[in-house]
Amino acid sequence: MAQSTLSLSGASAPLVLTREEEFVKRKPRTLWSDAWNKFRRHTTAMIGVGVLLFIVLAVIVGPFLYTRSPAKLDFGNTKSPPTAENIFGTNHLGQDQLARILTGGRISIAVGIVAMLVAIFLGILIGAIAGFFGGAVDGWLMRITELFLSLPVLPVLIMTIYLFREPLRAAFGLSLGVFFLMVLLIGLFNWMSVARVVRASFLSLKQKEFVEAANCLGVPTRSIIFRHILPNVLSPVIVAATIAVGEAIVTESTLSFLGLGFPPDFPTWGRMLFDAQDYLSQHPHIALVPGALIFITVLSINYVGDGLRDALDPRSLLRG
C-alpha cells in the first residue's frame, strides 16, 4: 500500500512520506472492506465462492458452447454410461445428460435466486413494519409469522401446487406458469426468519438518535424506514438471503423429485433425479450426477453463508 501512494506523488512532492501522511493517504477502511478481509480468510467459504462461480458460469455460458440439444431423443443410445461422446452419459430416453444438466441448472438456480428475492422482500417488509410501528401491528404480524413457522411447509406446498397448477398453466403457459408458482410459493413459505431478524434490529434501531434527528427534520416515515434504518440491517439480511437461495434450490429439487414440480421437458436437477430413480440399481450414474450437483451447490452456498456470517455478524453463534 505504501508503494502505491509513493508512485502517485508528483515530482515536487516529497519522496518520503511521514507516518501521519501515509496514514491519511491510505485508502480508508470501510465496513465492507473489513468484512471482505475477514471473509477472505475463511477458506471453505472462499472455496464455496469459487465452486459457485464455476457452476453459475457453466450454466450461463455452457449451453452456448456445448450446443447439443437437451431434448433430442436417441433410442439407439439409451442409459449409456459416461463416454467421450456423452460426458455424463445419457438417460432412459437417450438424451444427453450434460446438455440437460446445463439447461436444468439454469432453471434450478434461477428458481433459487428469484424465490430468495420474494422471501427477502416479504421478510423485510413484514419485519420492518412490525419492528417500526410496534404495538398491535407488531403483535399481529408476529403471530402470523409464528403461524407460518409452525406450518408443515412441504405438505402445504404440495397442496397449493395441486390446487393452482392448472389455472396458472393456462394463464402463463406451461413453463412460465410452473416457474411463477414455484418461485412465489417457495418465497411465501421462507420469509419468516428474515422478518424476525429485521424486526429485532428495527426495534432497537428506531430508538437511536439518528432516527430521532431524521424525524425532527421532517423526513417522511417511509424514508426513515427504508433509507435510514434499513441499510443498518443489511448484514443479517445478506446472510439470510444466501442461506435462502440454498433452501429454495433444495425445496424446488424436492418437489421436482417427488414429481410435483416442473414437467419432464424442463430438466431441473430434481426432475432429472426423479426420472433416474427407476434405473438406480442398473444405471446409477443417471441419478448421481444431478444429485451430486444439487448437493455441491447447496453445500457451497451454505459455506458461503457461514463465511458471510462470520465476516458480517460475529456475535451470532447460535443461529443454525
Place this chain on the structure above:
Amino acid sequence: MNQYFIRRILIAIPTILAISFIIFAVLSLSPNDPMSQFALNPAVPPEVRENIRRSLGLDQPWPVRYVRWLYTLVTTGDLGFSFSARIPVTTLIFQRLPTTLWVIGSAYVISVLLAIPLGIISAVKQYSIFDHIATTFAFIGFSVPTFFTGLILILIFGVRLRWFPWIYDSTIKVTDADSLLLLIKQSVLPITVLALFQTATLMRYVRASMLENLPQDYVRTARSKGLSERAILFGHVFRNSLIPVVTLIALGIPGIFTGALITEQIFRVPGIGSLLVSSFNSSDTPVIMAVTIIFALLVVVFNLIVDVLYGFLDPRIKYN
C-alpha cells in the same frame, strides 16, 4: 405445572384452528371446481349438477362451509370420503399414521442419542481433530438434501452390499423374532436417512450452545468449589445448554415432517407422506386436505411437547 400445561394447550388450539382455516381458505379460493368431473359426464345434466352442488352445501359461501366442516370434524371426527380408495379418510389415515410415527420417532430418538454426546465432546475439545471432523460432518449432513442421501444409501447398502432391503414391505406382521428382525432391517435405511439429517442439525445446536455456556462465570465458580469436571459438565453446563437447544428443536419440527415425506417416497414406506403424494397424483382432494391438516396437527402437538419440556428444563419459567 398443571396450570402451565393447560395454558399451553389453550394456546395450541387457536393455532390449529388458524392453520385449518388457512388450508380451507386456500382450498376454497382455488379455481378448481369439485363438480368439474360431472361436467364431463353427459349423463349428468346441469340441473342435476346444481342439485348435487346444493345437497353438498357447495352453494354456500366458504366461511359457512368452513364452520360446518369444523363442526362435523369436532363432533364426529369425520374428515370426508376418499375419491380413489372409496373409504373414509379417517380410516385411511389411521392405517398409515403408525408407520410414519414409527419411522420419525425412531429416527428422532437415535439422532438425539447421537447428537448430544457428539456435540458435547465437540464443544469440550474445541478445535481438536474430533471437533473438526464432527463439525464438517454436521455441515455436510445439514446441506445434503434427504432425497440424495436416500439414493446414495440405497446404492451402497441396498444395491451393492445387499445388506438391507430398500423397498418397505408393509405386509409384515410382527409375530416372532424373525419377523421383528425383518421389520427392523427394512426400517434401517429410511430411519438412517432421517437420523443423519437430524443428528447433523442437532449436533450443531448442542455444540454452539455448550460453547456459549462453557466460559461463563458460574462454571468458574463450580470449578473453584472443587466440583469434578464431570459434575460441572453434566450438572451445570449441559443442563443450561439444553434450554436453547430445546427451543431450536421446536423450530425444526416442521422440517422433520418434510424429511419424512421424502424418505417415505424413496423407500416406498406406506405412511401418510406417501399417501399425500399418491393422492396428489390421483386428484383425491379430501385426502390431500386431511393429510395436510394431520401434518399441521402433528407439528402443533410436537411443539406442545417441546414447550412442556422447556418449562421442565428451565425453572425460571413461571407456571402461572
